[in-house]
Amino acid sequence: MIAYLRGQFVQISPASVQVEVNGVGYDVQISLHTYSRIQHLENGILYTCLLIREDAHTLYGFFDQSEKEMFQLLLGVSGIGSSTARVILSYMKPDELAKAILSSDSRALEGIKGIGKKTAERMVLELKDKLGKFSTESNNLPMKNNTLHQDALNALTALGINRQAAGQAIEKVLATNSNIPVEDLVKSVLRTL
Numbered sequence: 001m002i003a004y005l006r007g008q009f010v011q012i013s014p015a016s017v018q019v020e021v022n023g024v025g026y027d028v029q030i031s032l033h034t035y036s037r038i039q040h041l042e043n044g045i046l047y048t049c050l051l052i053r054e055d056a057h058t059l060y061g062f063f064d065q066s067e068k069e070m071f072q073l074l075l076g077v078s079g080i081g082s083s084t085a086r087v088i089l090s091y092m093k094p095d096e097l098a099k100a101i102l103s104s105d106s107r108a109l110e111g112i113k114g115i116g117k118k119t120a121e122r123m124v125l126e127l128k129d130k131l132g133k134f135s136t137e138s139n140n141l142p143m144k145n146n147t148l149h150q151d152a153l154n155a156l157t158a159l160g161i162n163r164q165a166a167g168q169a170i171e172k173v174l175a176t177n178s179n180i181p182v183e184d185l186v187k188s189v190l191r192t193l
Contacts, residue, residue, distance in 0.1 A: 002059065006045040009038060017061065019046060028061035029082075032090035037063040051075075051082050058082065062089075070094040077126045079119055088112055098131045102164070129163055149174065152185045161193060169193055 005028065007021035014035045019026045028046055030038075038044060046061035047068040060082065062068040067089055074085035088097065091112040100108040101124050109120035149170055156166035169189040173180065180188070 002048045002050050004045055004047045005061065006043075008043040009041055012039055017046070019061070026059060028059050029086065030061050031067065031086050033067060033093055034061060034063040060086065064094075066094040070097060073127055073130055074123075077119075077123050079122060084114055087114055101127050102131055104128070131164075148180075148182055148185065151182045152189065155182070155186050156189060159190075161189075165193065 005019045005021050005026055007019045007026075010018040010020050010025060012018075012035065014032055015029065017028050017030055017035075017038065019028055028048065030046070034046070038046075046063065047065055048062070049060045049068055049071060051058045051060065060071060062071065071085050071089060074080050074088060075082065080088075092100065092108075097109075099105075104124050106117065106120035106124055109115055109123055110117055115123075149167075152170050153163065153166055156170075157163050166189060169192050170185065172192070173185055173188045
């Protein structure tokens with residue numbers, strides 16, 4: 001698996017970018033959201049997801065980890081392939097998409113080209129419990145706290161705590177103490193639930 005590419009953006013279009021890394025050029029498929037973030041850059045980093053199909057190996061690139069994670073979650077929804085997932089992420093930023101799914105706003109999802117009523121409802125049904133980590137508040141935390149948030153969230157869900165309830169409790173604790181060790185964060189959350 002290619003986790004990310006750091007290199008020179010040789011050719012950028014709204015659908016793809018060619019990234020040169022140590023003399024090797026990679027053709028990376030991107031969303032419009034990623035394009036808007038990198039269109040004026042000469043070099044940078046793209047977080048990637050390699051999809052291997054019978055007839056092709058396709059590399060998808062994302063400006064940030066949250067978009068990559070949302071792409072991977074979308075691929076898990078029945079009836080959504082890589083092209084549709086990329087279109088969805090071109091219409092909505094990851095936090096906007098998560099907000100629509102968490103609030104069961106299937107009408108907003110139906111506004112995306114290629115997404116009908118049944119697909120929108122399926123997205124809400126299949127992804128609602130998985131999206132606690134994509135709340136708007138957690139995306140605004142510094143990177144250190146995102147990792148702390150994610151580690152605590154993983155520990156709590158492994159203990160059988162509902163992902164969304166755990167995510168909200170973690171955010172409350174982090175709002176008062178952002179430098180808390182992960183063990184103490186988990187203990188604090190368990191006390192509040």
